[in-house]
Amino acid sequence: MITPGIKGQQLVAVFLLGCLFFNYPLLSLFNQSGTVFGVPVLYAYLFLAWGVVIGLLALVIERR
Amino acid sequence: MLQGWVIILISGAYLGVLFAIAYYGDKRADAGRSIIANPYIYSLSLAVYATAWTFYGSVGRAASNGVGFLPIYIGPTLMMALWWVVMRKIIRISKMNRITSLADFIASRYGKSALLGGLVTIIAVVGIVPYISLQLKAISNSFEIIKSDNLEIIRAGQLGTVPILGDTAFYVAMLLATFSILFGTRHLDASERHEGLVAAIAFESLVKLLAFLAVGVFVTFGIYNGFGDLFGRAADHPKLAQLLNPFGGAAGSFASWAWLTFLSMLAIMFLPRQFQIAVVENVDENHLSKAMWLFPLYMLAINVFVLPIAFGGVMHFSNAPVDPDTFVLTLPMAERQEWLALLVYIGGLSAATGMVIVETIALSTMVCNDLVMPVLLRMKGLRLNESPDLSGLLLGIRRWAIVSILLLGYLYFRLAGEAYALVAIGLISFAAVAQFGPPIIGGIFWKGGTRMGALAGLSAGFAVWAYTLLLPSFAKSGWLPLSFIEQGPFGIALLKPLQLFGLEGLDQITHSLLWSMLANVGTFVTVSLVGHESAVEHSQASLFVDVFKRGGDTSGVHLWRGTASVEDLQALLGRFLGPERAHEAFVAYAQRRGALMPQHLEPDADMVHFAETQLAGAIGGASARIMVASVVKEEELTIEEVMGMLDEASQIIAYSHQLQQKSRELEEATAELRAANERLKELDRLKDDFVSTVSHELRTPLTSIRAFSEILHDNPGLDAGERGKFLNIIIKESERLTRLINQVLDLAKLESGKAEWHVSELDVREVIEDCINATSQLFRERNVRLETHLPAAVPLIVADRDRLVQVVINLLSNAVKFCNPKDGRVAISLHRHPDSLQVDVKDNGPGIGARDQVVIFEKFRQAGDNLTEKPQGTGLGLPISRQIVEHFGGRLWVESEPGKGATFSFTLPLAASRAGAAGAAAEKAA
DSSP, X not given: OOOHHHHHHHHHHHHHHHHHHTSTTXXXXXXXXXXXXXXXXXHHHHHHHHHHHHHHHHHHHXXX | OOOHHHHHHHHHHHHHHHHHHHHHHHHHXXXXXXXXXXXXXXXXXXXXXXXXXXXIIHHHHHHHHGGGGTHHHHHHHHHHHHHTTTHHHHHHHHHHHTOOSHHHHHHHHTTSOHHHHHXXXXXXXXXXXXXXXXXXXXXXXXXXXXXXXXXXXXXXXXXXXXXXXXXXXXXXXXXXXXXXHHHHSSSOOSSOOOHHHHXXXXXXXXXXXXXXXXXXXXXXXXXXXXXXXXXXXXXXXXXXXXXXXXXXXXXXXXXHHHHHHHHHHHHHHHSHHHHIIIIITOSOTXXXXXXXXXHHHHHHHHHTTHHHHHHHHXXXXXXXXXXXXXXXXXXXXXXXXXXXXXXXXXXXXXXXXXXXXXXXXXXXXXXXXXXXXXXXXXXXXXXGGGOSOOHHHHHHHHHHHHHHHXXXXXXXXXXXXXXXXXXXXXXXXXXXXXXXXXXXXXXXXXXXXXXXXXXXXXXXXXXXXXXXXXXXXXXXXXXXXXXXXXXXXXXXXXXXXXXXXXXXXXXXXXXXXXXXXXXXXXXXXXXXXXXXXXXXXXXXXXXXHTTTTTTTOOTTOOOOOEEOOHHHHHHHHHHHHOHHHHHHHHHHHHHHTTOSSGGGSOOOHHHHHHHHHHHHHHHOHHHHHHHHHHHSEEOOOOHHHHHHHHHHHHHHHHHHHHHHHHHHHHHHHHHHHHHHHHHHHHHHHXXXXXXXXXHHHHHHHXXXXXXXXXXXXXXXXXXXXXXXXXXXXXXXXXXXXXXXHHHHHHXXXXXHTOOOOOEEEEOHHHHHHHHHHHHHHHHHHHTOEEEEEOOSOOOOEEEEHHHHHHHHHXXXXXXXXXXXXXXXXXXXXXXXXXXXXEEEEEEOSSOOOTTHHHHTTSTTOOSSOTTTSOOOSOSOHHHHHHHHHHHTTOEEEEEEOTTSOEEEEEEEEOXXXXXXXXXXXXXXXX
């Protein structure tokens, strides 16, 4: 088990990464027309980034 | 289409299932085998966050502004990452202090202030009632739609014509009140947990997720051919095309996106129902970690199909006036999928009922513990303090609170239901509870926050919220003149509630949040910094902020002084929890403290604190404080006394520092002792060496004396010449023996400091001349030339004349012994240094190797090999000389190179510069 201190810091890092993902200016890069596998770029990006953040959370929490 | 009675029957059956689950959960909890004690149920129950607003409203919002609904769910995901730091702390604090609601938490943090608890309760009720009415509206709307098969918008005007007794929403409200009362206020519990309820909520979360996913899959893959087809067609749709890149357009600015994210981050923690589920109903702190990624996953899942349904709905109903908020339901209906529509209806029912039940229970706890009870307890006329059992009263208050809150919600729904779309109402509630953020977050990380600060901050934030969001919504509902919004109150443009102080270009929520947070945080911090906190506030502050440092131990931190009796405390607890529960609690407490019965314990601060926390679980921190104070003669602590306690604490710290210091000194002393012991051992070894060397040195002459004596004794006929020769040897050896013994004694005296010194002022020149005279015979015998270099006059020194003579003669005779046997030359010279005199004795002998230059000053050691060469002295002369010179504060050393002779030199300090040293030496000798 990782010590609570380290775990807390890793989670704060995930939080900051999430803040970066879901804010200007990164968000504006994907605010454009075009599609990825038929899905508009912006929607694809938002859900993908969301999934990545959740995955990182799970990784930090479940790693022993 | 489905008949009305079928729908009512199915709704009733579904609620019946909920009742069954809740009942089963409660039974299992009573039996001690909890069904909710795992992180998955905990995560699912957290999803009470997703209400009818999510279920129906997200699609509505997505249909008008694309991804604009997402921050409401992304915010909590981000906040979840911080829960490890923030929520874990809140849960730990709440468990330690038996906190059972948001109002209780804030009131307890700021010195158990009843006023603050009341204010929080009022804000929560005012902020949440519209949100509850929103759920009622959703249930009623969906019921009307599915029953009448009328997809078009049902206006409030239409509903308004329905008498209350014929209105679905009214019956829904009353049914939900019944459910909440049955499972939320079954009995009074110190921990205020409702296991059956949580089980039912978790089940509802599962149902609403499945229903939403089902309709999502149906729209995306049933009506259309997957995401590609759906989005491809949407791109060709004139209204939807602009929603594909919504920033700067439909979804508003990036700033409002960021503020919405921030708002939902606060909401996920401080909505009363979230606090109830996440903190109060939490079984085990460790469930938090799994929920931290499972709950965001749930929200991701329930949002994946929002856009497809919204786009599908807009395209499908492009010519019909169908409310986008109902697309989830109307799309399956339009496609004649009756059972799917029914499933959606049940899902929406789940979302709405789950929220309403948990929210009303949380609010009723707050209303009872932090609003009604403190007032009732203060009314002396009611004589509540003397009533033997108050648990019935408490439950009664809560039940009435539940009914009242639901009726309020219904009333709001009847009066203002259609003024706003679902999402707008939800966000207004979010902004209201966001006001709790500063006092709570500030309260658990900053000890400096005070009661006055929190009161002022909350009031200011709430006032700005009401002015910028609540009043405009009243105006839009027609309760206030519209000019209030458009021209500002009394025509003052600067005070226009939607463009306060002329701030324009922001959407309503962002605008309100910006100003209210500014007012809230600003006032909270400023008032806290300017004012000062009382003793209770201070102790509560450190209890909250340092909760992890205390390691779960609350004893010894109660700032309390007074007198109480065990019976009084137990009776008090009995009045609120029932006598049996109170007795059990006290016995358990006594056993934990090592006593058999509570009566055996001294009613000290710890016990009073125990009683207060137990009571706090039932009636809240502020009320518990009042009640305990009524049976305990507490003497209010003055700030001086608290300072005194702090002083004591700092003294203890100082003592422990001193202890550390002492133990460090002890260690040093031990080390010194060990070193001294080592040195003693070394000295002992040296003494042994010395004794054996001395005996060896003594035996050599003794052996030869004895040998020659025996020869003389055994051979009486020895001729005279031979005899004289032998006798001569005997005499010489005897002299050597005497000299040796004298020197050993001398050295022993010098080393032990017992030597007698006859100190006087003397002229070194004279001493040297005397020595030269004394040794002149020796020089002549060996035919060695002596050169003298003496200055005309030198200052006097203070020394023992005989000892000094001993040193000089020793050096001179050594020089004679070791100088060149053929052309022996010795030079003695005297120099004057600023503060000393130096005597050099130089010979032209074989010189001394670098190694031997050290050795020769040791006892019984001589230059060269002792084993092969005959010793030319006792080996004690130089050690003795060095002892003497050093006694007078001087130095004796040798400079030599092999083959170039040797120079022995010593210095003696002048009389003037030695005065101090002599004094010190005299003292030492005394």
